[in-house]
Amino acid sequence: MKNIFYLAIAILGCCSTASCSDGEESVEKHSSITITTSTDNIVLPSSKNAQYAIEFETEANWKVSTDVDWATVSPQTGKAGSAKIALITKEPNNTGLDRTGTLTITADGASPESLSFTQTTSEVLMVKQSEFDVSYKGEDIYIEFATNVEGRFKLVVYSDVSNWITAINNEMNTSALIEESFGLRIQPNNTRDERAAVFQIYVVDPEQTDMVLMESEKIIVYQQGEPAATSTDYSADKQVRKVQSHTIGNGVPIVMMGDGFVDTEIAEGYYDRVIDRAVENLFTEEPVRSLRDYFDIWAVTAVSTNNAFGEGYSTVFGSVVDSSGSSEIYGNTETVLDYIMSIDELNDIAKVEETLAIVLLNTSVYAGTTSIGHRINGEQMSNFAVSYCPVIENLNSETFRVVLCHESLGHGLAKLLDEYSSEYMGSIPVTQINTYQEFQSYGWAMNIDLSGEEDEAPWSHMLKDSRYQGKDAFGEKLGLYEGACMYSSGVWRPTEESLMNNNKHGFNAPSREAIYKRIMSVAYGESWTYDYEEFVTFDLAHLPRPDDSKATIQSKRLPAPHFTNETLWIK
Known part of the structure; x- marks a missing residue:
């Protein structure tokens, strides 16, 4: 209605004192998005459901979204005026590295506002494969893991397997995010019985080797038994x-x-x-x-x-x-x-x-x-x-x-x-x-x-x-x-x-x-x-x-x- 009002004034003025040049364009006012909370360093902890509150004002309806699948916002839409949203982590950060994303706010007639945010990593000890099925013939297997924990690493076993499993290597030192493996040599199984062993990777304090700082999930190694044989000669029976x-x-x-x-x-x-x-x-x-x-x-x-x-x-x-x-x-x-x-x-x-x-x-x-x-x-x-x-x-x-x-x-x-x-x-x-x-x-x-x-x-x-x-x-x-x-x-x-x-x-x-x-x-x-x-x-x-x-x-x-x-x- 503002444009119509200004036009009416111009017409009246023309009749009494002056005229306006043909082709004069009307002036259109744009809406805006104003962030009212500090967003210079948005950092969320490594846990799931961690939240960070963001407040802003707009003169039009708005929408908000993120460019990563591990974070979301709530609510995601709203009307003009003051708004408050929560940036929420959908899962823990077990990647071993900090990760970043971008939150974008859009509103009708306004330039988008983009905010960067970071989720810190937790200390992790991740096993690539937790179950192994080994043939009765035996083979070498590798328990691959990734970690960002500083310490000394050991592979421990919950039973005596010395008669059928040999460690190719059994300890290492690290001070950064690594991808490593423990090698195990599985000997042939000369019985018909399946056998199994349960392992875990322990992180121990380099100075106090009895102090366990972190342990991995259980790792199970199954080995098949030899195929069954069948008799063809029963002449010795009941001797x-x-x-x-x-x-x-x-x-x-x-x-x-x-x-x-x-x-x-x-x-x-x-x-x-x-x-x-x-x-x-x-x-x-x-x-x-x-x-x-x-x-x-x-x-x-x-x-x-x-x-x-x-x-x-x-x-x-x-x-x-x-x-x-x-x-x-x-x-x-x-x-x-x-x-x-x-x-x-x-x-x-x-x-x-x-x-x-x-x-x-x-x-x-x-x-x-x-x-x-x-x-x-x-x-x-x-x-x-x-x-x-x-x-x-x-x-x-x-x-x-x-x-x-x-x-x-x-x-x-x-x-x-x-x-x-x-x-x-x-x-x-x-x-x-x-x-x-x-x-x-x-x-x-x-x-x-x-x-x-x-x-x-x-x-x-x-x-x-x-x-x-x-x-x-x-x-x-x-x-x-x-x-x-x-x-x-x-x-x-x-x-x-x-x-x-x-x-x-x-x-x-x-x-x-x-x-x-x-x-x-x-x-x-x-x-x-x-x-x-x-x-x-x-x-x-x-x-x-x-x-x-x-x-x-x-x-x-x-x-x-x-x-x-x-x-x-x-x-």
Whole structure:
């Protein structure tokens, strides 16, 4: 309306005093954008959702935008007048470098206003690849990372991988943003089992190498196992080899057999080497070590279709390692009995009822289970047991040795129960108490107490014997320690640690007594009567002692026992 007003004045003036020249142009006023806050140095921190407030005035409707995808503004449009917007970071700056962007304000009829802004970087340690899948043949891999942190860098691993992973380089120094890598040489995997290792990159203080300043995300290396083999020749199946004959008593029968061994492994002698190593492992712990001459040991060859376990594979005894993480093993007891009957000397049901069968799995996984509670001949409970144990880690592994002794000698031979506990299991339920009391009526489970009273414990006679007072060679003291059979309360064990607890310190005195009783009762039958003083004389002469040739290990905790039909499975 301003232009119309000025035109009317001009017309009136022309009539009275003067005239205007033709072609005179009207004057148009432009709008503007005025920034009212300081914008000389807009710096936002490295975090997500960091904000910076900007105020301005315009005489027209306006819009605002940024030229980067990691920042935005709110609001993005508005009407003439005073306005306030927030510049917001949409993500943290983990690039290792400061980054910049431009914010632009536009309004109708006004020249745009552009403002530069910066988001500072955070200290970062970024891994390019966090998972690696490596062939069983092995290869070199490189863990690439980028960082702007000043310090010393180390690659750490959460388990012992020295037998299959070698570091090509393991530390470096840096003081600027770098892109580097740690090299790892993955050796060939000669087993059928997948294996894995977990790594992290640590930034440590150059002056205090124990002080961790930053750590990367977890890096996992998986390596496949060898492809499974398939048998074509089953002629060696059920062949019997006498490994050892007793020289004292009537013989305590042990039958060894393997599951998941194919014809070629049997033909080249690996099957026999596994059996022979397992036999030697059995006689490393007292009192069995000193009573070896009482045992008869047979090996029965079992030719499996495949040397791998799980879906799609077939093995003689159908052994299955529980995939839920419990480390339990299930097998076919009827097939085990069938292979035992291949031994002419055990074609007597009474001998089979006293037999310990040991099934060795051709896999390196950590697992172990023993089944007891078999009624082979009618309603009468037998001492027959089947222990399943993989060749854990490798044939010469200490873990293989102690788990085999725990399962076969502890659970299988003497029917001992586990002495470890878990705080998550709580108090032992009444139903389990009733089961274990029934076991003790058979002379089993003599290494646990359900009363909490020294006078009622199965080893009460030892607690009163001065010869079993004080600490033993491992520093263990006989007593009542609450927690056993996985339960943290309501059940007691004889010592703090033992082979039936964390697979160390050998068998404690009550367990040695139970093993001794079992061996002697089988070797001499009903003619034998237990004499406590005879046992003490023997025991004190053959006490277990620390052996530098055996590594002390901490075993994985195994789950609580459970029933399958009439069989109790013990881990």
